[in-house]
Amino acid sequence: METPTKLRNIITINEFIRRQEMEADQATGELSGLLMDLVLASKIVNREVNKAGLVNILGSESTANASGETQMKLDVFANEQFIAALENGGHCLAVASEELDHLLTFDRARQRGAHYIVAMDPLDGSSNIDVNVSIGTIFSVFRVEPGKRVIMEDFFQPGRRMVAAGYILYGSSTMLVFTTGQGVNGFTLDPSIGEYCLSHADICIPEVGALYSVNEGNVPEMPPGVVAYLQECKTRHNPAGKVHSARYIGSLVADFHRNLLKGGIYLYPPTQKDPNGKLRLLYECAPLAFVCEQAGGMASDGERSVMDIVPEGLHQRCPLYIGSPRMVQRLLACLHG
Ligand code: P6P
Secondary structure, three states, X not given: OOOOHHHHOOOEHHHHHHHHHHHOOOOXXXXXXXXXXXXXXXXXXXXXXXXOOOOOOOOEEEXXXXXXXXXXXXXXXXXXXXXXXXXXXXXXXXXXXXXXXXXEEOHHHHHHOOOEEEEEEEEEOHHHHHHOOOEEEEEEEEEOOOOOOOXXXXXXXXXXXXEEEEEEEEOOOEEEEEEOOOOOEEEEEEOOOOEEEEEEOOOOOOOOOOEEEOOHHHHHHOOHHHHHHHHHHOOOOOOOOOOOEEOOOOOHHHHHHHHHHHOOEEEEOOOOOOOOOOOEHHHHHHHXXXXXXXXXOEEEOOOOEHHHOOOOOOOOEOOEEEEOHHHHHHHHHHHHX
């Protein structure tokens, strides 16, 4: 019997990951297993995100995260799901999370001789949860010595040494976008079969776009070069040759994803409240920088590539200018005169 055409053209994320593994020299299957653990957890989180308004999972927990920010119940739930999937999978030696003060280590993975560690923001944009705005998970994967008893310093690796990175966007549809250093691919969750299917193969960010994402309320506190750049965006005198549109959802993954597909720039500069910017290097800026660079884009902290910054703390913040290369280059020219 002929395979239905629709089924024949589906490439699930697990199939895609396995194919990449077969093409990689000396692949052990460990990274594939770890990525699939993240896929599983994201499906469970997606189920809860999609009904957050219907069950008693909204509203803030009494607890606070590592930065003292009130944790929404879905934050806590998502953190628990990704940790459980990574611990049970046995491919991850340790996890650093925005929701945890300190890293978590897993003995079974150490006994198995596993050699990967994960840094994650399990649910970014959580202030949007109870107003039904898109939110996201961001993750980065690094390598360490097999079976190592992981310490905090093992996470202090520059993005250049990242093995994989990606995000899940819980939006009008749920997408998982990731890279292992061989380009960027996007998968859309088909709830009818519970599978992520390849929907955006080999994503390349447009060299220039006419979208900018920034909290304009912070303009009075921003460096003059950033203010000058934003002024240019409001005229035709910019790399795009046209007046830009401001698009700021207040959810990093959603803003980044739109700019990745359409071309644009996301900016979170230093402010008086956050002199090093608000976003976290290890599990927000660096993984998105890896994805962005793999898609042909650029990511800078205003001085250097985000991928070259060596972290000195799990929750270290850094300014972020990320997106279409000609837009980031223009921003840097405005910053440095
Ligand atoms: P602001 C959400 O809290 C977040 O970490 C990002 O997802 C988002 O882009 C940014 O902060 C929004 O910050 O200061 O503009 O509300």
